[in-house]
Amino acid sequence: MKKFSDMGVPTKETPFEVAEASDVVITMLPSSSHVFDVFTGPKGLLQGGNLLRPWLLIDSSTIDPQTSRKLSVTVSKCNLKGKKDNLVIPVMLDAPVSGGVLAAEAGTLTFMVGGSEEAFLAAKPLFLSMGKNTIYCGKAGNGSAAKICNNLAMAISMLGVSEALALGQSLGISASTLTKVFNSSSARCWSSDSYNPVPGVMEGAPSSRNYDGGFASKLMAKDLNLAAESAKDIGKKCPLTSHALEIYTELCKDGNETRDFSCVFRHYYSGMDEL
16 A cells, blocks of 8 residues: 555555545455455445445456355445436446466456446446456356356466476477477467466566566465366366366465466476475
């Protein structure tokens, strides 16, 4: 708060005070419990009862779809203090993002949005002021569902790229040469062409700064757990999800919670036990 206050940005002490001073509130928090606390806790956004000033609440956290849907229902039971166009009740959108820290800094994030399509269209200029893509995913909770599926695919592709690059190096092919092959062939993916896990192959990637910054391994483990729990809830077998969760959980237990999730390459595949 001090950092932004020193830059001239107004700050408030509690989420409730933010809501009282805002027409639109955007939240981005680590887990479902944090989101519930910020919305419904003692000093939360909804502390004022069923009367809200903000006409739009956007949650860009990566959480389970069920939590997003519960909060959407809770918000829909409130009323607006003042009318906004034809609205008499506030609306909520779940709008997690993809692209990581690099895209956030560059303003090129992708927003996956669930909720009312009318609210989505009204909020689209806000999303495009922070990112380059915004995709409407359907009803409340669908943005959160899209996000955990996206991160599931990202985690598994990072494991596949790391394993293949490590095998290639063991067979005598340099990681940079094999990366060129991948990116010109069918193995090309975000983990190979934008976020390469091998140190020194890609300038600017977390792997080239000792895996500092980027997307923390503990957050990847959390997202994989969300995917695994969601699959369990609907009786869907997802064996790669379970195995990836085991790997990232172990990675965190071994002291890599705060390192970028691409450190899985160095920890498991480079023959080193510790970073």
